[in-house]
Amino acid sequence: MAKIKKAFFCSECGAQSAKWIGKCPSCESWNTYNEEIISNETKQEKQRSSWDNNKEKVLPLNLAEIKSENTARITTHDQELNRVLGGGIVYGSLVLVAGQPGIGKSTLLLQIATSIKAKILYVSGEESAEQIKMRADRMKMNNNDCFILTEINISKILQTAEKMNPDILIVDSVQTLSSPFIESAPGSVSQIRECTAELQKFAKSRQIPTFIIGHITKEGSIAGPKLLEHIVDVVLQFEGDRNYTYRILRTLKNRFGSTDEIGIYEMMSNGLREVANPSELLLSQNEERLSGSAIASTIEGLRPMLIEAQALVTASVYGTPQRSATGYDAKRLNMLLAVLEKRCGLPFGQMDVFLNMAGGLRVSDPSIDLSVITALISSLENIYVNKHICFAGEVGLSGEIRSVSRIEQRIQEADRLGFETIYISKFNAKGIDQKKYNVEIKTIAKVDDLLSDIFA
Ligand code: TYD
Ligand code: MG
Numbered sequence: 001m002a003k004i005k006k007a008f009f010c011s012e013c014g015a016q017s018a019k020w021i022g023k024c025p026s027c028e029s030w031n032t033y034n035e036e037i038i039s040n041e042t043k044q045e046k047q048r049s050s051w052d053n054n055k056e057k058v059l060p061l062n063l064a065e066i067k068s069e070n071t072a073r074i075t076t077h078d079q080e081l082n083r084v085l086g087g088g089i090v091y092g093s094l095v096l097v098a099g100q101p102g103i104g105k106s107t108l109l110l111q112i113a114t115s116i117k118a119k120i121l122y123v124s125g126e127e128s129a130e131q132i133k134m135r136a137d138r139m140k141m142n143n144n145d146c147f148i149l150t151e152i153n154i155s156k157i158l159q160t161a162e163k164m165n166p167d168i169l170i171v172d173s174v175q176t177l178s179s180p181f182i183e184s185a186p187g188s189v190s191q192i193r194e195c196t197a198e199l200q201k202f203a204k205s206r207q208i209p210t211f212i213i214g215h216i217t218k219e220g221s222i223a224g225p226k227l228l229e230h231i232v233d234v235v236l237q238f239e240g241d242r243n244y245t246y247r248i249l250r251t252l253k254n255r256f257g258s259t260d261e262i263g264i265y266e267m268m269s270n271g272l273r274e275v276a277n278p279s280e281l282l283l284s285q286n287e288e289r290l291s292g293s294a295i296a297s298t299i300e301g302l303r304p305m306l307i308e309a310q311a312l313v314t315a316s317v318y319g320t321p322q323r324s325a326t327g328y329d330a331k332r333l334n335m336l337l338a339v340l341e342k343r344c345g346l347p348f349g350q351m352d353v354f355l356n357m358a359g360g361l362r363v364s365d366p367s368i369d370l371s372v373i374t375a376l377i378s379s380l381e382n383i384y385v386n387k388h389i390c391f392a393g394e395v396g397l398s399g400e401i402r403s404v405s406r407i408e409q410r411i412q413e414a415d416r417l418g419f420e421t422i423y424i425s426k427f428n429a430k431g432i433d434q435k436k437y438n439v440e441i442k443t444i445a446k447v448d449d450l451l452s453d454i455f456a
Pocket of ligand 2: 105106107126172
């Protein structure tokens with residue numbers, strides 16, 4: 001008789017334990033263990049052979065003799081997607097598109113499905129065929145070779161896919177899939193792992209590129225794409241602030257290319273639009289001379305982007321001043337305020353400070369520091385900073401302006417967009433030829449220099 005085996009799994013990282021534990025020893029998150037039924041393992045155990053009774057011989061190949069195929073790729077019309085995938089969709093690859101609910105994952109993949117000249121099987125466990133049709137109509141897209149299947153049983157899905165032999169398979173979403181061989185509910189760790197492994201086998205053996213959508217929540221509480229990262233070939237994260245229209249498709253893992261690339265989209269009423277030239281969109285077109293904003297020349301992935309940092313500094317009415325940062329690390333903001341207070345004697349301690357990155361983007365490049373402190377001082381002193389100046393520099397604890405990577409690329413972007421002046425760290429200036437650029441390059445060494453140079 002089949003023995004039912006149960007185990008506890010961490011919904012965050014998929015670690016397994018025989019008993020319930022409060023804190024996961026592998027990813028250190030709390031309260032993530034759930035009990036799940038794992039299938040009757042006795043059959044698998046019988047098949048499992050030890051090293052000496054294995055009759056089948058498996059031969060290793062000499063690396064030198066393996067034919068190196070030039071990885072064939074399907075190039076899509078979507079340049080941003082081609083870029084993040086490292087030049088197009090690789091045959092037989094398994095690509096996970098992860099993101100928070102409602103960010104636009106289904107829209108992105110339906111758009112790919114309907115814009116590419118290929119036979120597509122779009123499997124949806126979340127929406128009905130009519131809903132998908134409505135969305136496709138809204139995007140004014142149609143591909144006569146795009147087929148919709150609403151099904152959650154992985155065996156049936158793969159049987160259909162096998163018969164149909166599509167060029168691309170899309171599964172929306174992995175959390176809805178269920179395997180008849182696993183007892184636990186769809187979305188549980190063992191179901192997700194089993195179904196993804198099946199899809200992986202299918203993609204590899206038939207050489208059909210497969211996209212799977214995975215939801216993550218803010219807290220990552222649903223059995224999440226994290227544990228799939230090991231199985232799939234490519235992990236793309238679709239992110240952005242739902243209140244803004246910009247979306248970034250970021251490569252977190254890519255077995256066929258670099259992970260430095262990002263794709264930028266704008267969510268329109270009729271689908272996602274590629275943004276080939278992000279700088280021009282991210283700068284607010286406000287020509288008024290308002291204080292509290294400064295422009296940074298940053299690099300996201302491999303692409304230079306000019307982003308506006310906006311700050312509001314007001315006298316605090318409560319004992320403890322408020323600090324709030326959107327698109328920027330709040331701890332880093334506190335650090336910069338402490339640096340300004342200590343090195344320049346500015347009274348930020350009694351001020352409420354609000355910081356915002358225009359466009360709702362999350363910026364992790366430290367080169368934005370210099371524009372953040374400029375925006376802060378500008379708002380505090382109520383002095384306008386010329387919109388034709390941009391900044392690129394990291395601020396250290398002692399108030400020094402540190403050098404940043406790829407400075408030439410940043411200067412080039414500022415030059416291309418017609419900026420008059422760019423401020424960079426003194427330590428970045430070596431080897432930079434001012435004659436090559438129209439933009440004037442000014443160097444600074446300490447935060448105090450800002451006060452004497454810009455706010456004089
Ligand atoms: P969706 O792709 O369903 O998100 P996900 O699959 O990641 O959960 O789309 C989410 C949002 O996008 C939805 O709230 C509406 C918006 N949207 C547009 O603004 N324009 C469009 O053309 C479409 C199709 C969706
Ligand atoms: Mg969806």
